[in-house]
Amino acid sequence: MEALHNINLISFLDTMISLTTAFILGGLIGYERQIRQRTAGLRTNVLVAVGAAVFVDMANRLEGHEGAVHVIAYVVSGIGFLGAGAIMREDGNVRGLNTAATLWGSAAVGAAAGADLIMEAIAATLFVLAANTLLRPIVNRINRQPMEGADVEVTNTVYIIASRTHQKWILAFLSKALEQANYPIRDLEIHAFGDEDIEIEATLMATSVDAEELDKIVASLSEQAAVRQAFWSPSTSE
Numbered sequence: 001m002e003a004l005h006n007i008n009l010i011s012f013l014d015t016m017i018s019l020t021t022a023f024i025l026g027g028l029i030g031y032e033r034q035i036r037q038r039t040a041g042l043r044t045n046v047l048v049a050v051g052a053a054v055f056v057d058m059a060n061r062l063e064g065h066e067g068a069v070h071v072i073a074y075v076v077s078g079i080g081f082l083g084a085g086a087i088m089r090e091d092g093n094v095r096g097l098n099t100a101a102t103l104w105g106s107a108a109v110g111a112a113a114g115a116d117l118i119m120e121a122i123a124a125t126l127f128v129l130a131a132n133t134l135l136r137p138i139v140n141r142i143n144r145q146p147m148e149g150a151d152v153e154v155t156n157t158v159y160i161i162a163s164r165t166h167q168k169w170i171l172a173f174l175s176k177a178l179e180q181a182n183y184p185i186r187d188l189e190i191h192a193f194g195d196e197d198i199e200i201e202a203t204l205m206a207t208s209v210d211a212e213e214l215d216k217i218v219a220s221l222s223e224q225a226a227v228r229q230a231f232w233s234p235s236t237s238e
Helices: 009-035 042-084 097-114 118-133 136-143 164-180 211-222
Strands: 088-090 093-095 153-163 185-193 197-204 227-237
Touching (some): 153 164, 164 185
Antiparallel strands (some): 088 093, 153 197, 185 197
């Protein structure tokens, strides 16, 4: 019968406000991730926010503010394991760091909502969304700038094996695609590849690249009838 004694309609209403807030705000963050087709999208961010809100609200109700503080500390450390699962290393590139950080932000939003800090939860949501949207053009512009100095330099090379008779057309297609993506070519080499084909090596300027964007360029090249194979690879030099 302990469950009946724990029923408190006013407390339940407070919990519903917290969970609804976490659901809506987590949904806003997740929607931005979903339309960009990230690993952790709408449902994941909502679940993280609501889950954090449930734990903090429950601790707040059972143990008061001190209990809520302890649970928030566990949420902060525990969400790190979930974020680590979103980080992948592929072909020399690390992906998912921003997704993991966004999940951390969703957990913070949920924890604030669970602690009845509604205005703080809304403010945190706005800042997370601003980081993922307003800062994107600035980051892209910085990443496109050539790297200088004697630091470790990362270069990316696009490799194409294509028919020798379509060499000019393939080069024009490649140049146009890279130019539209703002990836200037630093060096271009063409080698014989068998009797009828050639291998094109287009080394890009030493700038940071968007792996997904470069994947799309390579995929569009692979779809051309004259192209036998197309791929790209990063390399580092001191």
